Amino acid sequence: MNRYTLQEVLVVNQYSFDQWDTSLTDQNYFQIIFVNSGKGYRNSNGIRLPYQANNIFLSSSKHKNKFEVEEHSKFTYFRFTELVLSGGVNLPERKSWLKRIEQLLHQPSIVPGDVISFEDDREIVWDLHNLVIEEFKSEKVYYQEIIANAISTILSIMVRNISSKHTTIKKEVPYTNNKIDQILSHIRQHVYDNNKTKISFLAEKFTMSQSSISTYFKRKTGDSIHQYVTKYKMKLVEQRLQHTDLTIAEIAYQLGFTDESHLTKTFKKHFTVSPKQYRNSYSET
Incomplete structure (x- = not known):
């Protein structure tokens, strides 16, 4: 190496x-x-x-x-x-x-x-x-x-x-486009911490009910909160597979997956191939 x-x-x-x-x-x-x-x-x-x-x-x-x-x-x-x-x-x-x-x-x-x-x-x-x-x-x-x-x-x-610039602390934020930016910013900032991207945590942080924030997020982004977090993590997995020699297990640990098997199963749903197959095909191009 x-x-x-x-x-x-x-x-x-x-x-x-x-x-x-x-x-x-x-x-x-x-x-x-x-x-x-x-x-x-x-x-x-x-x-x-x-x-x-x-x-x-x-x-x-x-x-x-x-x-x-x-x-x-x-x-x-x-x-x-x-x-x-x-x-x-x-x-x-x-x-x-x-x-x-x-x-x-x-x-x-x-x-x-x-x-x-x-x-x-x-x-x-x-x-x-x-x-x-x-x-x-x-x-x-x-x-x-x-x-x-x-x-x-x-x-x-x-x-x-x-x-x-995207977060208002200890006060309610109005329902504006700025609010969705704040929620997205929070998710991206804390994507490594599964607890801080849960619906319950987000609802409390942004002073909304769980059903309200779920509906609002879906309307603004087209994805559920879980779907968005998963898609964002997949982008980070892609980047690591393309540019690093980290093992699949190491990537899974970094991004909060239960284990290598959990990451592989999720990755295949999005890319139809395993992380190992994706890395091998990328290195051959």
């Missing part, structure tokens, strides 16, 4: 320019973009929003970024390659990174603007940004562990901030 290093999984680049460099492309699995200085506009898949110093953006391989620079700007990119999905990555925090990145990527829509809602969190993230840069430069003893822990904290803070 191949083993990959931190530098192959996480690439850190800094750019400084007066005009956008058209050679920059977004071919990585996921990236965090820090605006160190300057101002202008960020255009991401047709959405044009202003940027300024201390903004923090997220981007996936599906997003095409372009910055219209009005004032000399400096950016730092934390780029996560697809190797973050591989079980061959021998980093202590890889599973935590993957879990948090999946939570960020599978929000109702990845946030096109600045991702930080709480200014005290912004200060923490920027301090960690500086720590990661220094550790990459110095490569002192334990630098990989320090960077891995710092990245985990950054990603967790981002999940907290983005979730706050």
Whole structure:
């Protein structure tokens, strides 16, 4: 089995320019973009929003970024390659990174603007940004562990901030499209915890009866809550089968299935083949 290093999984680049460099492309699995200085506009898949110093953006391989620079700007990119999905990555925090990145990527829509809602969190993230840069430069003893822990904290803070945009705490939320976004966001955030995706838990959290939330969810999405959770888990299983060397049993454990047999039975209902057959056919293409 191949083993990959931190530098192959996480690439850190800094750019400084007066005009956008058209050679920059977004071919990585996921990236965090820090605006160190300057101002202008960020255009991401047709959405044009202003940027300024201390903004923090997220981007996936599906997003095409372009910055219209009005004032000399400096950016730092934390780029996560697809190797973050591989079980061959021998980093202590890889599973935590993957879990948090999946939570960020599978929000109702990845946030096109600045991702930080709480200014005290912004200060923490920027301090960690500086720590990661220094550790990459110095490569002192334990630098990989320090960077891995710092990245985990950054990603967790981002999940907290983005979730706050979709969640209203301790008050009833009106029946609007925003409410279904909040329910979907909660499910995606807690898909690893079966108890928190149960109808009873969701009904209590969103101050609805179990029958009301079931009917509302079905009307808005076309699926029952159970169907939606299962379909979402199948997407994550697909991703792991395609890009990692995790065993079927390991994938089942990660995603809250009873055992390998339970996962295999569910997977075959959706794809007509077993997870092993799916992985083998994908590797042959």
